[in-house]
Amino acid sequence: MGVYNQNLVFNIIEEYVDLTAYRLRGGYVALKNALEQQPEHSIKELKASGLRGRGGAAFPTASKIEMVRKNEETDRYIICNADEGEPGTFKDRFIMTHVPFQVIEGITIAAYLAGAEHGYIYVRHEYPEVQEILRESIKKAEDAGLLGENILGSGFRLKLEIFSGAGSYLCGEETALLSSIEGRKGRPRVKPPYPTQSGLWNKPTLINNVETLANIPKIIEKGAEWYRSIGTVDSTGTKLISLSGDVVNRGLIEVPFGITFVDDTRSILPNVHNRVKFFLHESCGKCTPCREGLRQANVILNKLLSGAAVEGDMALLERYTRAIQEASFCGLGQAAGNSLKSSLEYFHEEYLAACKQESHGEEETA
Amino acid sequence: MGTAEIKFIIKQLGEKKAPLLQVLLAIQDATPGKYLSEEAVNEIARILEVSRCRVYSTASFYSEISLKPRGLHLIRVCTNSPCENAGKEEIHNAIEQELGITIGQTTPDGIFTLESVNCLGACFMSPAIKVDDTLYGNLTPESVVSVLNSFRKEQSYGCI
Numbered sequence: 001m002g003v004y005n006q007n008l009v010f011n012i013i014e015e016y017v018d019l020t021a022y023r024l025r026g027g028y029v030a031l032k033n034a035l036e037q038q039p040e041h042s043i044k045e046l047k048a049s050g051l052r053g054r055g056g057a058a059f060p061t062a063s064k065i066e067m068v069r070k071n072e073e074t075d076r077y078i079i080c081n082a083d084e085g086e087p088g089t090f091k092d093r094f095i096m097t098h099v100p101f102q103v104i105e106g107i108t109i110a111a112y113l114a115g116a117e118h119g120y121i122y123v124r125h126e127y128p129e130v131q132e133i134l135r136e137s138i139k140k141a142e143d144a145g146l147l148g149e150n151i152l153g154s155g156f157r158l159k160l161e162i163f164s165g166a167g168s169y170l171c172g173e174e175t176a177l178l179s180s181i182e183g184r185k186g187r188p189r190v191k192p193p194y195p196t197q198s199g200l201w202n203k204p205t206l207i208n209n210v211e212t213l214a215n216i217p218k219i220i221e222k223g224a225e226w227y228r229s230i231g232t233v234d235s236t237g238t239k240l241i242s243l244s245g246d247v248v249n250r251g252l253i254e255v256p257f258g259i260t261f262v263d264d265t266r267s268i269l270p271n272v273h274n275r276v277k278f279f280l281h282e283s284c285g286k287c288t289p290c291r292e293g294l295r296q297a298n299v300i301l302n303k304l305l306s307g308a309a310v311e312g313d314m315a316l317l318e319r320y321t322r323a324i325q326e327a328s329f330c331g332l333g334q335a336a337g338n339s340l341k342s343s344l345e346y347f348h349e350e351y352l353a354a355c356k357q358e359s360h361g362e363e364e365t366a
Numbered sequence: 367m368g369t370a371e372i373k374f375i376i377k378q379l380g381e382k383k384a385p386l387l388q389v390l391l392a393i394q395d396a397t398p399g400k401y402l403s404e405e406a407v408n409e410i411a412r413i414l415e416v417s418r419c420r421v422y423s424t425a426s427f428y429s430e431i432s433l434k435p436r437g438l439h440l441i442r443v444c445t446n447s448p449c450e451n452a453g454k455e456e457i458h459n460a461i462e463q464e465l466g467i468t469i470g471q472t473t474p475d476g477i478f479t480l481e482s483v484n485c486l487g488a489c490f491m492s493p494a495i496k497v498d499d500t501l502y503g504n505l506t507p508e509s510v511v512s513v514l515n516s517f518r519k520e521q522s523y524g525c526i
């Protein structure tokens with residue numbers, strides 16, 4: 001990165017962009033513009049931009065906002081999902097510590113468009129320094145009339161609060177997140193109803209990822225046409241990529257969609273095993289395929305890595321994988337199944353070799 | 367942690383309407399040993415007017431919440447692949463050897479508790495650990511021991 005690039009959304013260069021510096025970069029122009037228009041106007045612009053969610057499902061953001069806006073219930077919530085817990089990912093951390101006001105402006109605009117007056121940023125508990133920066137930034141935005149009551153004299157108000165997670169990866173799943181705020185175990189709920197219809201305290205709720213929301217100010221400020229000129233036809237804009245493997249190139253990069261990066265993968269089986277243990281640890285145990293399937297997958301991987309596996313184990317692992325993938329209740333189990341499946345496909349030879357090996361050097365990690 | 371203190375914390379978080387999870391975290395934070403005692407659970411249930419069972423069920427779901435006392439300093443070792451590939455095992459061993467405890471245990475002098483944690487979002491400086499609220503990255507078996515020593519030193523000047 002280095003210098004300010006007009007064709008990027010984040011431009012994460014400085015350690016921390018304070019409110020003054022953010023406004024010099026064009027910050028809060030978008031909020032002012034948005035508040036001077038009817039919400040429909042900006043929703044149309046967002047739709048034209050092609051912005052899709054960055055939290056995993058790539059759902060069109062404008063459609064989600066519209067669903068909340070059109071709900072008859074006018075008591076609505078907005079939630080910024082900052083539970084970032086995917087191993088190897090730190091993009092949301094970087095956004096929040098470097099350009100916190102871009103996140104807050106994005107939330108404020110989205111709240112105005114959705115008609116929500118109360119919002120939370122759900123931040124994982126492992127990010128206390130991020131929570132601190134956000135708390136201070138919320139205070140500064142309030143003092144500057146950019147948040148709170150009567151924002152920029154428009155009559156619109158938004159009360160924004162930090163809500164801390166408590167060490168559950170699953171709470172990043174939107175319905176589990178809702179249960180968590182409501183004071184219960186962070187277990188997923190049946191969808192539908194979707195949070196846009198019945199979310200927090202059964203009220204219509206807009207839930208978006210940090211990166212998604214932080215894209216909004218730039219789109220409103222510079223226009224959908226500008227945004228569409230970056231990336232590909234189907235995936236517009238830029239993407240933040242966390243690089244963690246190769247020591248020389250570690251860090252966060254921002255690239256237009258369409259550019260792919262391959263992070264360092266070494267011997268695949270220990271990494272697959274590590275991921276299975278991660279998912280097993282984070283499984284809430286509500287459904288059998290995820291809970292038991294992952295437990296069995298862990299046993300087989302242990303055998304594979306200790307040289308105790310026999311050929312039938314591969315077929316068994318494939319069977320469990322299919323069950324985990326197809327019968328899990330929520331995205332956690334499905335993601336675990338998908339990642340096992342792709343490892344079995346792409347690294348078939350390595351699995352086969354491990355089945356035949358007498359003994360393997362890899363040590364067991366509990 | 368006395369009843370008055372618990373009442374005060376809950377009052378600041380919104381009294382009867384205070385969000386349970388935030389109450390649990392705040393009271394854990396303010397309790398010596400960074401945990402939720404049985405008395406605290408009872409008191410929280412009473413003030414928020416929810417069942418004790420509900421408080422326990424929520425508290426035990428989350429790995430950042432502990433129902434047993436922890437040491438003065440909480441060491442958390444990240445266990446995910448990026449850290450593992452960058453030498454997590456070596457620094458984990460160095461910590462265990464230096465302190466004579468394994469994951470989930472507290473040193474006999476009550477200074478350190480060792481826990482594991484999911485990716486700290488610090489993989490740009492793997493292998494990483496956290497001690498209390500501070501991140502340490504790019505660790506080696508030697509540097510992690512000096513990190514631990516810095517907390518010990520702080521302890522001997524402290525006033526417990």
Ligand SMILES: Cc1cc2nc3c(=O)[nH]c(=O)nc-3n(C[C@H](O)[C@H](O)[C@H](O)COP(=O)(O)O)c2cc1C
Nearest residue numbers: 053054055081083084172173174208209212331332
């Ligand atoms: C197990 C699991 C964990 C998730 N964790 C996160 C997360 O940390 N942050 C996030 O934004 N979305 C996460 N999601 C996706 C959310 O459920 C939801 O789709 C997303 O917050 C919607 O925001 P978006 O439309 O801006 O992408 C997770 C999903 C699953 C199944």
Ligand code: SF4
Nearest residue numbers: 285286287290330333
């Ligand atoms: S798939 Fe796993 S995490 Fe999701 S509900 Fe089932 S057991 Fe819980």
Ligand code: FES
Nearest residue numbers: 444449486488489
């Ligand atoms: S994997 Fe250890 S900090 Fe991300």
